[in-house]
Amino acid sequence: MNIFRFQSAAASNFLKGASAPGAIRAWLVDMLCWPARFDDPRVEQEFTEDYGRRFADFRRAALVLGTLIWVCFGYWEFSLARSSPVFQPYFAEIFTFRCAGALVATVGIVLAFRLDFQRDTLAHWILLGGLAGMCLCLLVQTFLAPRPFNFTHFFVGFYLILFYQFGFLRLRAKATLMLTVSVIAVIVMAQLLTHAIEADNFAAGMFYLLNVAVLGHSVNVNAERHVRDRYIAVQALAHGNEALQHANAELAQKHRDLERARRDQETKSAALIALREQQREAAEQASRAKSRFLAAAAHDLRQPMHALNLFLAAADEALEARDVEASSKLIGEARKASVLTARLFNAVLDLSKLESGHVNPSYTSVDLNRVTEETVEQLAAFAESRGVALRYGKTHQKPAWVRTDADWMPRVLSNLIANGIKYADPSKAERAVVIVGLVRMPNYVRIDVIDNGIGIAQEHWDSIFQPFVQIGNPERDREKGLGLGLSIVNAVVSLLEGHRLELKSIEGQGSRFSVRMPVADPFALQNMEISPADQALSPAPSPSSLRGLYVLLVEDDSLVRASMEALFGLWGVLFDSARSVAELEALLQEIERVPDLVISDYRLPEMLSAHDVIRLLGAHFSRPVPCLVVTGEAGASTQGVLPERCVLSKPLSTDVLIARMLELTEASARV
Known part of the structure; x- marks a missing residue:
């Protein structure tokens, strides 16, 4: 590009007549000096590789065409030998070099059709070697042929060789110029030694030969410069296309990222809407459940409170009537109603604390075997009053240390065992039984409470853990419990880490409630004193x-x-x-x-x-x-x-x- 700008500026100055000698000199330099190599060796190497690949087929075709023309001149020599007695004695020797040139050209064609011919350096060696060989053969023919045939029929062949050399074979300007100078020097030396060509004819021939060389070299220089400039332009275009493709790829990637982000945002928005809908529905369900809980709690609290008020009113009237025995009996009944009210109210408060998160478990190492024995002993009288046999297998006398809350776990066991006693099957009188068992595993200990009571249908397994739900007590008999025991058990087990509650039941045959507890750290303190699960179960203090x-x-x-x-x-x-x-x-x-x-x-x-x-x-x-x-x-x-x-x-x-x-x-x- 810089060379073309220099050339355009020189031509412009020449046409304007400004500094004419300098402009002419610059124009001649621009026309006759071969193009410089690229400054970057890597670019020069890539250019030569591209140059060789691009003109390989063109060079092969030019080489084949030149060989055919060389062979056709042999036919012309045959005709000349038959028609000219002067030329005939020299025919054999001249034709021998014609055949030698054809052989050199054939070797060049064979080498040109190999894959390595695409390498520009190798192609130059093959083509320049072939041209040098053919020029040598033509030179020998010229100086062997008699006058005037050596000038009129053979010397002009050098013009054709130069035409091919400068125009058809796409050779580099520097290489072709070196070969041309060498050929002209050899011709001049041969003429000086042999004087085979007439002086006037030789001078005219050399004049035209030099003109052909100068014009051909100028054409070759401009052709190579054009190819180099075109290569730079193509590379720039390729780099521009590559940059554009890279930019398009980045834009496409950004578009995909934006599309993915949009889809993710839509997904997140949909998930957020669904979550809000679920939370709203859950809140509504929780509100409805809380309303049902409050309604049930209010109903169950009103009953003993109503009875308490009536008993107290009746006791007051009995006192006014001075009926001490009746008033004492009525006050005793009022106290029972008060105790029932307190039990129900405390159970509601316990469940409320558990569900509201105000209870923070205090984990200690607890001997589950001892806690179970104490709970069974405390409930033995209650079981006997209901006609239920309460059994606890004591096959394992060693402690069963578990990691649990020492205050809440006894209440869980008490509720489960009392629940089995309350729901004994009346049809199994004298055969009703509640069995408490302890199962030791490597990582946990399981306590099982098994009864042969009325059982629970599978469709009620989830609902029995809801507050105030009693499947076998539609009349809401307070003697069968408050309906909060299993709710408290479920809330406590859900709160304690590593604990799990399981239920298996067959309607009419009985139920099994199981609680899994993690084994305690053997190095932890193992002498924790466990307070009774329910002080009400102990003898009333005075x-x-x-x-x-x-x-x-x-x-x-x-x-x-x-x-x-x-x-x-x-x-x-x-x-x-x-x-x-x-x-x-x-x-x-x-x-x-x-x-x-x-x-x-x-x-x-x-x-x-x-x-x-x-x-x-x-x-x-x-x-x-x-x-x-x-x-x-x-x-x-x-x-x-x-x-x-x-x-x-x-x-x-x-x-x-x-x-x-x-x-x-x-x-x-x-x-």
Whole structure:
């Protein structure tokens, strides 16, 4: 491209007449100097390879055509030998070199049809060698032939060879020029040595031969320059096309990425819509379930509360009539209704706490064998009253250590065993049985509760774990339970890590409830004392055991405070009460005795709580004072301040209150 720009500028200056000698010199240099090689050797190598491949077929065709013309001149020599007596004596020797030239050309054709001929360097060697051989043969023929045939019939052959050399064979300008100069030099030397051609004819022939050489070399230079420029243009176009294809590929990839992103976005949007729809449906189902739960809870709570109100009203009328025996009996029935109300209310609160996530399991190593034995012993009297044989196989005497919650697991076992006792099959009188078994496996321990009761149809397996669902109790007989036991069992097992609940049942034949628990770490503490699953199952403690205790009561509800004070007075408990933390602080400044126990509500006035009561006691007394929190809040937590055993939920029975008060005061006395 730079050469062409230089050439155009030189021609323009020449036509304008400006600096004519310099323009002519530049134009001659541009026309006669062969093109320079590319600066980059790699580009030059690629160019020569492309050049050789592109003109290989053209060179083969030109070589075949030139050989045919060379052979045709042999026929012309035959004719000349028959018609000219002067030429005839030289024919044999001249024809011999004609055949030698034909042989050289044939060898060149054979070599040209090999695959290596596409290499430009090899093609140059073959073609230049063939041309040199044919020029040599023609030179010998020229100087062997007699006058004037050596000039008129043979010397002109050099013009044809040069035409082929410069035009048809697509050779490089530098190589052809070197060969031409060499041939002309040999011709001149041969003429000087032999003077075979007449001087005038030789001078004219050389004049024309030099003109053919100059013109042919100029054509060859421009042809090669054109090919080089075209190669650069083609390469630039190829690079441009490659860049365009690369850009198109990148654009196509981006388009595919965008399309994929669009589809992903549509999928995510559809999934989000579906998730929202599922969440909305789940929320609606949860709301409906909660409404059903509240309706069932309200129904079941109204019944004992209604009975409690009626019993108390009847007892009040009996007292007015001074019928002490009837009023005592009616108050006893009212107390039963109150206990049932408290049990139902506490069960509802327990289930609410489990489902709301307010329960944080406390994992310890528990001897499941000992817990099962204690639970079976506690429920033995209840089973006997229902005519059910309760059995626990004690074939394995060694402990079965599991990792579980020491407070909740006994309740799970108690609920499952009590459930089997309650739903014994009446038709199997004296044969009703509940079997409790322990199965030890390498990674877990399984407790099985098997009964031969009424069984559960498979379509009810899921529904029996719902609150207030009792398949065999359509009349809602409270003697058959509250309908919350299995719900609590399912909630506890779902909450505990590594635990699993299984059910197998055949209607009319019985059921098997199984709970899997992970084996405890053998290096963990294995002497944990397990508290009873239900204090109500233990013998009722006597209120007389509390006589003489000094208790501080912190309760803001006047009705609850009055009822507690009345109980303490009847039990012989010494007490002082306060309605807030501020009143308690003032009371602590006046008392002369360290209290044996402090009983406090959790939520207190002025946005304070039982935590503030505990901190106040710790700051005022030099030794720890046991504290019992009695609360009506399902989410109340004293974790990190008081153990779980120091928290009771309202409402609670007097037996549980007495038992817990004794437990805390006796533990404090031992310390």
